[in-house]
Amino acid sequence: MTRLSRALARTTALAAGLAFAVAAQAQGPQKGVSDGVVKIGILNDQSGVYADFGGRGSVEAAKMAVEDFGGKVLDVPVQIVDADHQNKPDIASNIARQWYDTDRVDAIMELTTSSVALAVQGLSKEKRKITIVDGAATSDLTGKQCTPYGFHWAYDTHALAVGTGGSLVETGGDTWFFLTADYAFGTALQADVTQYVTQKGGKVVGAVRHPLSAQDFSSFLLQAQGSGAKIIGLANAGLDTSNAIKQAAEFGIVQGGQRLAALLFTLAEVHGLGLKAAQGIVLTEGYYWDLDDQARSFAKRYMAKTGKMPNMIQAGTYSSVAHYLKAVKAAGTDDTDAVAAKMRELKVDDFFGRGGTVQANGRMVHDMYLFQVKSPAESKAPWDYYKLLATIPGDKAFLSAKASGCPLTQ
Incomplete structure (x- = not known):
């Protein structure tokens, strides 16, 4: 082969490769997991005013969800990493940036403290990564500051x-x-x-x-x-x-x-x-351990691991991790846009989000519950703290996507 013919061959191969890449991109996300692992970050307060509110308990709940999913999705392992953001948006953003840029974390969840959640959700939009907020409350997360990749799970203001x-x-x-x-x-x-x-x-x-x-x-x-x-x-x-x-x-x-x-x-x-x-x-x-058999089953296993009964933040973290993994499996890829679409498409039907739906603005709609704390005389066993006053249907508890003020749904 002459030098000219070899050069022509290389040029033809390069052109063919480029054409293949463009065609593949046009066809949408590639199937499978991009780097051989699905990595989920639990970012919350583990040492401050909200340490019991979510804290290490939420990390354990996330690990339980992964275990119950079999520890794998699309034949690759699922890994949970966690960090304490100390209720400081700058610290949280720095951790999230390192997780995305260096540690190749695919999604960040829990995010106690609204200022932290808003900061990390904004960064995640820039990085095209999914966040699911369980611990923060502000309804702005799925309102005026909503993003295509931001979800709000357990409750809101x-x-x-x-x-x-x-x-x-x-x-x-x-x-x-x-x-x-x-x-x-x-x-x-x-x-x-x-x-x-x-x-x-x-x-x-x-x-x-x-x-x-x-x-x-x-x-x-x-x-x-x-x-x-x-x-x-x-x-x-x-x-x-x-x-x-x-x-x-x-x-x-x-x-x-x-x-x-x-x-x-x-x-x-x-x-x-x-x-x-x-x-x-x-x-x-949004959850109480003694609501029914489903709630008690999860709570019993959680108690065995942590020595405490879960609250709605910890139960919600389990639910959000499980739903994310279901969406990855259904999408056949960890591509962010494909997974976000599946998260909105799939129903949420577990011990936490019974018959739950995910709105276009990322708000997961599920029933909430009004409780009154029992007196010591009314409590008959350890952790027997609540009496149910009313069930608040999801469509009453949460704003509709249209009424939320989310620019994506206007």
Whole structure:
């Protein structure tokens, strides 16, 4: 073969290869897993105010979902990695960037703390990666800051407003004063509850903001007490809520006739606070371990691994990991666009999201539950903490995609 003929052969081969690549790209995502492993990151607070709210418990729930899926999808292993974001958006974004750029993580989940979740969801849009939020509350995640790859799973501020806020207004709690965590979550929760209270004919008479991880709520509680509001809405979560409730007891606020509304309070915080202090509190969750046989079956296995019963964040993390893996299997690839489409297409039908559906804006719609914390006398066994007051249908608890304000659905 002459030098000219060899050069022509190389040129022809290169052209053929380029044509094949273009044709393959035009045909859509390639089947199979891109790098021989599906890697899921659980990014949450593991040492701060929300450590019991999700924390290591969510990591264990994610691992349980992988185990129940057989440890593999599309014949490659599934790996869980985790990190503590310390409730700081900059730290969370740096971890997420390293996971995507260096560690080849395919999706990030849990994402406790709304400011963190919004930051990581924004980065993930840029990187074309999927996020599924279980621990953060702000409805902006599937509202004005929605993305094609962002999903919101366990609950949101709108569902909490409809559940806890709605029940208290309808039973006479028509004047409110808010103690609000001073970041995106608290702002969104106060706004959603305010809207619901005023729609029902109630009135907000005041509000005060407190820093995350506040130790002393005395000045805030005195302002709330002095307002004369029938309901003091705690637009916070985790240890902040628990500490506010403890200190409210010292001021005799409930004994004085005002009621506390713990707008985001889960089984973990009730357990930490104890029934004596928590009794009578009305709250909204998306899961309770003693709802039925399905819920009890998961809870029993979770208890064996962690020594605790799961709350809705931990149960939701299991559900979101399981749904992601089902979508990868159904898509036949880990390509982000293909998996995101399958996540919206597939029904969610497990112990957490019974008959759940995923809207175009990424919001997973499922029933929520209104509970009241039992008194010590009413509790008959360890972790027997709740009595069910009402089931809130998913289409009532969550905004429709059209009403959410998501630009993708307008």
